Structure formats: C-alpha cells, structure tokens
Amino acid sequence: MSARQSMYHKLLNLPLSVLVKTISIPSDPIAQLDLDLSRPMVYVLPFRSHTDLLTLRSSCLQLGLPDPLEPLELGGKTLRRYVFISEGKRMFESSDPVPQESIELFTELLELHKRDSELDIQLVPASVVWDRNPGNESRPAAATLQAMNGLQKFYTILTLGRDSMVRLSNAVSLRYMADKHGTDTTIAYKLARVAKIHFSRQKLAASGPNLPNRQALFKRLLASKAIDKAVQDEAESRNVPVEKVRKEAIDMMEEIAADFSPSLIRYGDRVLTWLWNKLYQGININNAERVRKLAQDGHEIVYVPCHRSHMDYLLLSYVLYKEGLVPPHIAAGVNLNFFPAGPIFRRGGAFFLRRTFKGNRLYSTVFREYLAELFAKGYSVEYFSEGGRSRTGRLLPAKTGMLAMTIQAMLRGLKRPVTLVPVYIGYEHVMEVSTYAKELQGKRKEKENFSQVVGIVRKLRNYGKGYVNFGEPIPVNHFLNEKAPEWQKDIDPIEPQRPNWLNPVVNELADRMMTKINDAAAANALTLCATALLASRQRALSREALEQQLTIYLELLRQVPYSATSTVPTDSAQELVEHALSLNKFVVEKDSLGEVISLDRQQAILMTFYRNNIIHLFAVPSLVAQMLTFKTSVHRSMLFDTVRRLYPLLKAELFMSFDDASLESYLDATLIEMERQSLIIVDGETISRNPAKLTQLQLLGRTIAETLQRYAITLTLFSHEPDTSKSDLEQQSQMMAQRLSRLHGINAPEFFDKGVFSTLLNSLREEGYLNEDDHARTDKVEALRESVFGLISPEVQLTIEAIQSHSAE
Template identity: 55%
Template sequence: MSGWRRIYYNFLELPLKLLVKSKVIPADPGAEAGLDPRQPMMYVLPYNSKVDLLTLRMQCLKQGLPDPLTPLHIDGITLPRYVFIHDGPRALSWYAEKTQSVLLFHNYLNLHRSNPALDVQLVAVSVMFGHSPGRELQSSQPAPQLLRLLNSIEKFFAVLWLGRDSFVRFSRPLSLLYIATEHGTDKSIAQKLARVARIHFARQRLAAAGPRLLVRQDLFNKLLASKSIEKAVEDEARSKKISMEKAQQNAIELMEEIAADFSYEAIRLSDRVLSWTYNRLYQGLHVHNAKRVRQLAEKGHEIVYVPCHRSHMDYLLLSYVLYHQGLVPPHVAAGINLNFWPAGPIFRRLGAFFIRRTFKGNKLYSTIFREYLVELFAHGYSVEYFIEGSRSRTGRLLDPKTGTLTMTIQAILRGGNRPITLVPIYVGYEYVMEVATYAKELRGAAKEKEGLWQMLRGLCKLRNLGQGYVNFGDPLPLATWLSQQVPQWRDSIDPIEAQRPGWLAPVVDDIAATIMVRINNAAAANAINLCSTVLLASHQRSLTRPQLLSQLACYLELLRNVPYAPDITIPNSTPEALLSHALTMNKFTVEQDNIGDIICLSRDQAVLMAYYRNNIQHLFILPSLVASVICGRPGIAYLQLHQRIMLLYPLLKAELFMCYNKQQLLPVIDSLIAELARQGLIETREMLLYPAQTRLHALQLLAASVSETLQRYAITFLLLRANPQLDRGTLEKESRIMAQRLSVLHGINAPEFFDKAVFSTLVATLRAEEYIVDTGDAINEKVSEMCDILSELITPNVFGTIEGTSLLVNGPVIAALPAR
C-alpha cells in the first residue's frame, strides 16, 4: 500500500474509532461462520466504501482475522485482500477506485490453477449502518447524479447518526479451490462469482432491513380495493341495513384498530431503552440456533415466528434478539387487551398489530384481519404470533389456537411467490414477573385487565430476572409440508378469494401439534427449573445440600447422555455452580444446623416454583416414569416395563407435546434404563430390574416427578371404571372436583393439578386412544387394565383416597344425571 493511501486511511480511521461501534454477526465468526485465519482469506464487500472497509478492518483485528488492508503475497504475486462488487455511495466521491471484482476473481482463480495446494477463502461481508428499509413513495426517483450525491451525503450522516447501530456480518467462506476444481478458472466463472455475490448481498440487505414500509393510508386503500373486503363491506351494509359509506367507514375503523404503524426510529429508540434495561435486569440472554433463521431470510423465505408465550416480556425480547442478530424485527400479533394508552401506540410503532380474542359473529373483522395478514406476507414482512393464544399460566405449553395459522395457510393458497416457513421458538426465563398472578388466576381469581396502572405496578416489580433464553427450533416450510401431506394442495390456489378446502382443518391441526412439539424440542434447562424440579419432587420440599447436588448431577447426566432432542440446551456448569446461581435468585431458603445446609421451599414459594419446573417437565417425565415403574414393581421384566410405558405414553405425549413416536419409544426406554444402571440407580438380576438400594432415595426422587401426573390419570380412570357411561363434560368436571379435593388432603402444591385444560386434553386423548367409544361409553377392560397399572405407581394412601372419592362422586352426582 502506498504511503499516501496509508495516510488517507489513518486520517479516515480516527473519527471512525470514535463514532462507530459495530456488532459482529455471528458473534464468533471463527466458530459459527467457519472462518479459518490460518488460511489465505479475501473479503468481498458490496459497495466501494472506505468507511465500510475500515469498519470491517476494526472488527477483523478484534476477532483475530487477517487485516483486509494487508495484501496477499502468493507465488511472487501481490493481490489485494478485499474487493468491492460494485460502486456505491461514498462520502468522499473524489477519491475512488474503479471496481475490478471480475478481474480480481479471475486472478485468484488462475493462482489456484497453477498452485493445487492453495485454497483462498472467499468471505462475503456486509457492513450496515442501521436497519431502516425506507418507505415506499409515489413520486419518481431523482436523476442519477443527484441520487449519487444524496447517497453520499446519506452515508456521511449515517456514520454520524448510526455509527453505534452498525453491523458487520460475516458469511460462511467459499473455497476458491473448490470453484477452480469443479467449475474451472475461465473469466465467465469470475463473472458468475460476482453476479452471485450481488444476489447474496441483496438478500442479506432484505433479511436485515426488510422490504420498504408501506405508507399506512396506501395500505388501507389497497385493502379496501380487494375483492374479499369489497364483498364483506357489501354484506355489512346489507346485514346491518346501513349505507355503503357507513359500512366502508366501519371497515376503515377496523383497519385502524388492527394495523401496525411500524417505525424504524421507534425500533432504534426501544433498542437503546431495552439494552439499558436488559443489561440491568438480566444476568445474560442466551440465543441458540439463530443461524437457521438468518439462512432462511437470505434464501428469501417469508418467516413466521411462532414462539411459546410465557410473559408480556416475550413481545419485546424476541424483537430485541432478532434485531441484534441482524434481522428485521417482525410484525407481531398482539392481543387487543394491550391496546391501551400509552402501551398500545408504542407497541404499534414497534410493529404490533392487534387481534381480538374472538372473530365470532363479525365477518367484516375476520375478513379484514385475514386480508391484512395476506398483505403482510405478500409484501415480504416477517410476522410473529403466539399459537397458544394467551400466556401459559402453568408453565406448560397450552393447546394451540389455530385461527391465525389457518389464515397463514390461506395466504399460501392465494398463490404468493415467496415460500412461507414457520419457525418455532422456545422462550424461557429464570424469573417471570407474572407468576404470582398466574397462581392466583389458577385458583379462581379473576384476570386483571391490562392498563396503565397495572403496567406501572409491573415495572415497579422488575428486579433481578436471572438468565433469559431464546432457542430457535426446527423450521417448518409450509409448502414442503403441504406437498408431503396433501399432494394436490395447489389445486386449491385462488389469487382472489380465501379458500377453505376440505383438507385444511386436519392439516392445520397436524401442523399446530408439530409446532408445539418442536417448541418443546428446543427447551432450555437452567439453574432455576432444574433446582425446582428436584426440590418439588421431595415430599417435604427440602433436601440437604449434598442430596440436592447429587440429584442435580443425576439430571444433568440424563440430559447429556440421553438427550431428549438435539435442540435442547443444557447448562455446561457444575451442580455446585448451578445451585450457587439459583440461591442468588432468592427463590429458595437455606436453613443451617450442626450437620450442614438444608435447601427448602416454603409452601407458598413451592406453588410459584412449579411454574418453572413445568417449563421442562417433558424432559424428565419419561425417565421419571421408568423409575416409577421400577420402584412400584421391583423385579419387573423388561417386557412388562415396556408394556406399561407404551400404554401410558400416549397420555403423556398429548399432555406435554412430546416428540417420540411409537417406533422411537422403545429404544429411548432402553437407553434410559442403561443410563440409570450406569449411574447406579437400578440394577439387573436375572434379566429383571430392581432399584439399587445404595441409591434408592435418588431413584425415588426421580420417580416422584411423574407422581402428580399419574394421580390425575388415576382420578379420571377410576371415575370411568365406577361409571363407564359418564359423558365428556361431566367426566372433566368431576375429575377437576376430585383433583381439588386431593390437593387439599395430600398437600399437592401445583396449581395446574386441577386445571380445566389439563383434564380436557386427557379426556380428548382417551377418546382418541379408544378408551371411550363413539357412543360415549368407556371400554371396561382397557380402563380396568390402566387402573391396575396406576395402582402400582401411586402410593396406597393416595390411591385409596382417589378410589374412595370416585365411589362417593359417582353416587349422588351420577344418580342426578338424566338417563341417556
């Protein structure tokens, strides 16, 4: 590099060091992007911008990557280590180099032809100042010369205004040796490389900033002109006997209620506020598998984020995480209950569009909402909605609500160009501020209406929130899924009218269930939910420190050696470190005596901690069931154990959205048996399974995790055995009454123990598994077989209470029921 150019770069680098503080995507380019600093490396940038080049250089030096300003010397030939694909905006346009990407690519390819051992990594790097996509304008574009000047000025001010909101994004390297070997070294190959790079950068820009924002009034006008809304307006006028003008005004008011008013400046401001807030509230935010989403966005997929719903914090946290992953924040479907001042206007500017709890009886509203969603997809916006419909009060996943998912598939049936992919997301916390409120609601308290006062009270409660987790699950491309399940689905495409083909409802139900399973497959185990799982399994909700540490070690080894699913995340800390961190969250009480520490949960705190246990209950329910069967029937044969678990598993699968099918289940059971034996919890004698007496307490603690679930099953099955003709509604109601009674008599602290939704799912599963036939009657043989199995797995005093109460309930209550 010449001396004058070095002076120029040094002069320009001084203000950049003060103004620019860029984020690197991915956070570790070496590990996540696969960059090898030991191999020759060439950087490819989209625009001829010295600001971008020097911003890249600062990050390369921080990351231990080769300096882009240092040329490569290969076989006596000196070549630049960077190249610009095409011209672009520059603050100092009088100093410019002619872009020579094709020539430089060709020179590098020729080097590989003469040197077979050489392998230069071609690394595409995007440098972005801000995420703003701009807005669509009706006016014509300015002249090219004026546009060039405006772009140069814009770049200058972008550094001043957005220097601390900049991103340097490294792509995976492309092997020039592979290109030269497989495709040759002709100039045409170099030209193709340059063309592919242009497409790559355009996709990256779209993934990070999104499409240009529609002017809100233009969006409304476009919606009003759609055939579906025109027809819905006509029907509104006719059914309500009002004028067309009044019906159209009603439609506009509904659009105003629903539509987001996305603002990039609001996003930037909220990022500053949330960064400050999260750094003080959270001890860390852990994000896993974001690479999947970036790859989908770069391939041009329309992304629909489908997270679980734990807290009001979810809305902000996911948008914040996506923004810091270099992706455009999505338009978020938020409950209409959040549309109050000042939260509503703020959320709307951050991309929220509002949805009513029910569309029933309002055709105009449902049509407008569906067409608005279709327009978001058609224009290329990413969308987020909570498939559970509301926040989980129990910590488990709720049964999915399929209305918005149905509209998503109907959008595909409008014949859009971009593929739509659902991305399930597990969101987890070590502290959820609404947990105490959830417990009250489960015990019958009325839900408080969201408003300014409640929001202020919530903000006052914010304190140490521990760790937060956002795990992106296995994406589900809708077109691929439909092609596999409904090969003829394209016959239903209609570019104008929303279609409801006969296959739609069952396919939507299958997709919804699959999404829930994939959310659970990405669960995050952490110090709080692990410690809660252990302590709540103890009858007295207390353990000595050595007992608690030993059980934590057991659970960690189970997760690591027999992982539930590839996407779950497991702490890499020791049990001692996990317990120390959990104690800093002030959820547990430490009592001391002359022997040592005892870790305890008070009764009130145990009710709250059940929420966190339930976040990961599906990870341990199967090993717990294996332990429970062995404890309940010492000396059981493998075949008998398999049979019992195979009978119980469909109930667990439906309740907890578990991932194993019947073919996968037996190998998993055998792996769990082997792991429990390896840990010394069980032993095999003459091909029979026994609890190991030396670690009996640890095995019993593990078995206790499934006890409450089995007790609920026993309630329903014993009711059915006492009266096989119970109809579904009565069975659910009486099961809940018995569960409430049992919780009082035996000190069961979990509020979800008598939750209506749990028994509703159980009774529906009994019908699906043919314990109850279509006529509504129970099959006595199957019900009795399950009752016999459950009697072995539940302590005699609890089972006796359930059995006695079921006979009492089936006396006066059933006698009063009308005959069928």
C-alpha cells in the first residue's frame, strides 16, 4: 500500500469511527463459516469503496480475522488481501466493469495454485450493507442491488451509519476452483461473475423484494379471476349490486393486509434492543446460517415457530433482522388489531386473519389470494400453526388452515421452492404464565387491549435468557414429490384447488413440522431446575441434590443428544442453579446442613409450564428410570418391548421424532450413558437399578410419571367399559384426573386438560387398540393397561381403581 493511500485511510477512519457502528453477520464467522485461520485468506468485496474496506477491516479485527489491509506474502510475492469485483458508481458517471487489477489478482492467485499443489487460498465474500430499505414497486430503492455514488454514500453514512451490517459468507476454495476449472484468465472472470450474483442475492435476502403500493395491490387483487368470481357469486346469491360486494372485498383487504414500513423496522430495532436488554440477560440464537442460505438461494421461506408468548412476534422479527434477514410478513389474529398495537404491528409486517373463515367464501378467497400474492412476490411469511399461545408449555396440535393455504398457493403455479423453517422459541420467564395458569383453572380469557400493553410495560424486569433455535428446514416441494408424486397436475392459476390428497398430506406435513420444532428445543437453567424440583414429592431438594440431578440431566443431553438441532447449556450444574436462583422463583432456606431449594404451591403450578417445554427431551430416559424404580431388575428385551409399546403414545403427545430404528439406537445409547453415570448396572442382558443412586433414578423417572398416570386413567375406563363413546371417555377421563390431582397433590394444570385425552384416544385408534366403531379391543387395551400400571405407584393404582368403581355405581 502506498504512503498516500495509507494516509487517506487514516483520515477516512476518523469520521467512520464516530459515525459507523456495525453488526457482523454471522457473529462468530470462524466457527459458523468454518474459516481456517492457518490458510491464506482474501476478502472479495462487491464494489470499489474504501469506506466499505475500512468498515470491513474494523469488523475483522474485532472478530479475530486477518486484517484486509495486511498484504499476503506468497511465493515470494506481496499481494493484496482484498479485491473489488466492480468499479461501482462515481459522482458523474456509472460503470460496472470488473477492475483490471482484480482480474490480474485472481489470475495471479490461480497461477500460484498451479505452481504449488499444497496451496489453498480462501476467498471470503464480504459486503457492507448500509441501507436495507427495499423501496416499493413505484419507487425502487436507489441502492437495493447496486453501488452508491459518493454523495449517496455520504448521506447514508450520516443517517444510517450506526445501523450498518458487515456480511461474511462461506469461503470459496481456490484450490478446488483451480483443480476443477483450471487456472487461466477466463476462470478469473468467472469468479467475478459468480461473486456478483452472490452479492445480488445476498442483498435481496437482507432487504427483501420491493414493497407493494397498497392501493395498487388492492386493485390487482380485485382484478384477479378468483376474487372476481367470488364477488360475482356473492352478489348473485345475496341479490345485491356487484359494486357493493366489491366494496366489501376492499374493506376485507384493508382489514387483512400488512403495510410494511422499513423505517419502523429500523427504529423498532433500537426500541427492541432496549427492551431485550431490559427484559433478558441475553438471547441465544442457533442455526441461523442455514436460513440465510435458504434466503440467498431464492427459497420462499415460511417461518413456523411455536407460540408461547406475545413476545414471540417481536422476538423472531428482531432476531431475523439482527441476523441479516428481512423480517417476515406475520399472520396475526384479528384480536391483536386494537389501537395502538394494531397499526404498529401492521407496519411491522403483520397481516390479520379472523379466527374462522367458515361460512364466508368471499373472505376466505380474499385472504387466500392475498397470501398467494405474498408468496408470488417473494416475501417471507410467518405463522403460528398452533393457532394460539400454549397455556401448558407443551406444543399444541397444529391448526392446518394456513398450511393448507400455503400448498394451495403452490398449486397456483408458484415458481420458487417453498421451505418451512420450524423455530423453537423459549424463555426463562414468560410474562403471561400466571395468566395461563388461571385460565387452565377456569378463569375466562381476557380480551387483548391497550391496558394490557401498559400493564406489561410497567412490569418490565430482568427475565433471564431467551432462546431462538432454527430447526431443520422442510422443503415442501420435495415433501409433495414424496407424498403426492403427481401434485403438479393439480396446478390451476385461477381456481383454488382441494385435490383428494390435500388433507392427508397437510396433516402429515403439520405433524412433521411440529416434530421439527420440538427437535430444536433449548434446555436452560430454569427448565432443568423446574424438571428436577417438580419430580421431588415435596417440591424441594437440597442444593447439593439439585446440582447432582442437573448434572445427570446435562450429561444425558450432552452424551446422547436428542437431535442435531436441540441445544444444551455449556455451563456447569452449579452455575445453572446459581443463575436460576437469581430469577427469584424459588424459596431458599438455610439450616445447619446447608441450603434447601423449594417451590411454593403457586410457583409449582407455574413451573410446570417450563418443565413442559423440554419434557420430551427426557421422555425415554425417564421411562427407563421409572421402570427400574418399580422393578429391581429387568431383562433388556422386556425393557425394550415396554418402551416400544408406550412410545407411539408419547410420540403423538410430545411430538417426538424417533422412528423404530432410531428409537432402538437412542435407547441403547441412553442405557450406556445411564450405566456410565452409575444410575443402572448392566450385567449381560439384565439391567438393574443401582441402590446407591436410587433417589436420582426416582427423580428422573417421575418426570414422565404424570403422563403415565393419565394413560392409566383412560385405559382403566376403557378396560371396564369398552363400548364407551369417545366424547364420554374424554369427559370421564378428565373428571377422574381432576379427582386424582386433588387426592395426590398433582399441580400440573394440563394433567386434566381435555386436549391431552383427545390426543391419547386418537393415538390408541391409530395403534389398533380400538376397532372401526371406536370401541376398545379388550385384550390389547388390558395388556397395555397392565404395562402402564407397572410404571405407577401402588397408591395411585388403588386411587384410580377406586374412582372408577365409584363412577360406575
């Protein structure tokens, strides 16, 4: 670098250090992009810009990456560590050739690879995104996919410099390029062309497509053949003028459609940064890189998160924005369209839908066409398939309406591949959890209103940590090819289609989607402590015992991972307990022997919500532990048979992902780990409990005990009255569960939730325990009941039999 250029950089750094503040995407590129610091690295930038270069340098130094201004010493030559692939704009002229010195550098680097077979330089695409405004259809943003001139850059840095983003991408191996394509000058030009396409897609992923003009959008929708036909049919059926129905359709569009505002997103980012810092001690984000790749590859992304809090809307959009992606358009219940939240949500990307479309063909057509328009234009979409917030902390069965409309949008002839991205959102405190407990105990749900918002803001305090884990994406096109190979024959760009295969395929896709959400679960300090304390009969453990139990949980999750997308804290059990205590949810009492940590009755009820977030992670280990709690030893084949028999019921209720083969290998690995921790003793084919660790084994087993007790209730009823109807059985099971909970101090509100009994009955039907008339197959039901009874305490068995006998009289 010349002395003149060095001085220029130093002078330029002065204002940049004051005006520019960047976030780096990804936040840990060495690990997340698998960059090798032992290999030479060259940064590839989209435009000739020393402002971008110095901003990149500042970010690289913070991230521990090589300095872009530090030259490379290779083969006795001194080479630049950066390259621009375009001249970009100038003040009075615009040109876009590849700079000659860039082609020369690419050519020289390729030539070095030709001479040295061991050399492997990493080309790292790096861009600085200053303005993420996509513009709109009538006025595209000046800098959406092209460089800015000097005046544009100066103004942008003044106004947006502290909202900029440095985006690094996976390295391209020059060794691979040289071996695969050769080392002549044409390959250098090819590298530049590929890099341009890469940066163009990357910018589109960060900003999104041009936003629609709202009124032009309504005109376009009204002119669509589907809505026009629905309007004509509605006018004819009601015998009213067509214009009157058209006005109703426009009113529906006004009610539904988002009014996305990039400026609100930008200012909202600052407000939400303050809010999260006020509420949480950090937000843990995992697997975002795979979503960035989907966006950059041109997929139509549909985010499908679990729904546990109103915070979910804000948190996911905030995380996506911080991860360099455009926030999605969000399907929100019309109950949230109240002042002032409704207009703010709408400008943040929310579009509103009514709780039911039943009996309103015009509304369903308008909504479906609007959703198809979002997909056609390339806007990412988010919806909560559970239909509402989970009051129990468990995933709810999916409502399939939005999923069906997604596939119907594909049947309009959508060109881009559609991919569902399951998202697990978890918290160490959900601000609505006390309200959920009251609703589960019979209190009427309050309608959302402004006073609720004010009440939430007044209660702001530190709520621990938040977790956003992106699960394994589900390519819908591939799924349809597998489940309905001829689905493309049903494509119709005008009429919405409901082919015969739609309902079963949607139901199966919904189940897979919910399973992938649970696969991405995040265990944390609070959920683990809640799981341990609720397993104790008195909801109390000494601090030492609690730490020992958390160590067992952590080792199980670390040594036998539930899935590739689930996450486990890296902290020790002692650190997790200390953090959980800082959240002020536990009673801590000291005596001469040390500390006792407990839950009062009200907190015990609330803690079931957090335990239920992760109960599926421990279902199989807990089942094994429960079996050995009531049996001194068991033959391996008997243990495996019992787990296989009960697993389909657990799988349906807890959205677990193991198939027959993976269940067996997971069970084998679990037994190995439990033996390593000395919880069990394995002697050939005999598995025994270790008396020295019986207390810890019992605590692990009780995690699943309440679930098994519910199974015992329903199976007992079915065993004694095999011809009972489904509705009567649900009602009787619920009544017996309420009685059992009172008699045995069971604090979990979901214990007598009607929905879990409905899921159980559906599973029994699918597994062949019921006949075509939904009556019990007595022998099979009785055999299953005996298996379950062997896993619950004798006193609970007697209570269930007594309640059933009393009910039958």
